[in-house]
Amino acid sequence: MISIKSTEEIKIMREGGRILAGILEKLQKHVRPGVSAKKLDELARELVFSSGAKPSFLDYKPNGRGHGYPAALCVSINDEIVHGLPLENKIIFEGDLVKLDIGVEYKKLHTDATIMIGVGKISSFAKKLMKVTEECLALGIKKIRSGVTLNDYAKAIQTHAEKNEFSVVRDLVGHGVGRSIHEPPQILNYADPRMEKIILKEGMTLALEPMINEGSWEIVLGDDSWTYRTADGKLNGHWEHTVAVTREGCEVLTKL
Ligand code: MF3
Numbered sequence: 001m002i003s004i005k006s007t008e009e010i011k012i013m014r015e016g017g018r019i020l021a022g023i024l025e026k027l028q029k030h031v032r033p034g035v036s037a038k039k040l041d042e043l044a045r046e047l048v049f050s051s052g053a054k055p056s057f058l059d060y061k062p063n064g065r066g067h068g069y070p071a072a073l074c075v076s077i078n079d080e081i082v083h084g085l086p087l088e089n090k091i092i093f094e095g096d097l098v099k100l101d102i103g104v105e106y107k108k109l110h111t112d113a114t115i116m117i118g119v120g121k122i123s124s125f126a127k128k129l130m131k132v133t134e135e136c137l138a139l140g141i142k143k144i145r146s147g148v149t150l151n152d153y154a155k156a157i158q159t160h161a162e163k164n165e166f167s168v169v170r171d172l173v174g175h176g177v178g179r180s181i182h183e184p185p186q187i188l189n190y191a192d193p194r195m196e197k198i199i200l201k202e203g204m205t206l207a208l209e210p211m212i213n214e215g216s217w218e219i220v221l222g223d224d225s226w227t228y229r230t231a232d233g234k235l236n237g238h239w240e241h242t243v244a245v246t247r248e249g250c251e252v253l254t255k256l
């Protein structure tokens, strides 16, 4: 069942989303050569708690895992796609493509967002991947409105990615969000009959998160059992917003 949020709930998610966007904006400024991912996580925790929210990911157990996620922030660099652990020895270098992914719980409701940052001078293909991934999300968001199916969203993403000779990750998906960090439906970022069956309704709140690879779409899970990376070691792009479906379109909740 896909939950429908009340106007009051969406109002709270709008406040939470704005807090989240503000935190990402502040964190972005600290993404510089020499800084450790752990430092970014520490900052993220301070910012989340001082805003009156709670970190959604800390101790979260996706798919009933035994161990919860050990941080507030996911820091995934270059070929790392999602759930990169913010370790002390994970140092940011000039030329890196850094993805910061964070969720906050504010007044019992969750929002989720990811931004990408190119550190200093980045390669021209990293630049292109970053741009195309952001465009994919923007084009997908444009399709979202009450009455359409999620396949319209998925097709827009896939078409734009493949037109640029990139590929769409198959095995990781976006999701409903709000009363918990992961809710139904699973949101594929490529055209699929399963997406055709999901008709959007006003009040649904979704975490849209295309994951676009420079090379092939295959992924592998790292030895830490958290970090997903590209199987071929090429770059990944990931951008995410939480949106609320409206009659005429959607409202991006995780913007400033
Ligand atoms: N934004 C991440 C996602 O939607 C949530 C990560 S939860 C974690 O997959 F616990 F795995 F970090």
Ligand code: CO
Pocket: 112, 113, 174, 175, 207, 209, 240
């Ligand atoms: Co998410």
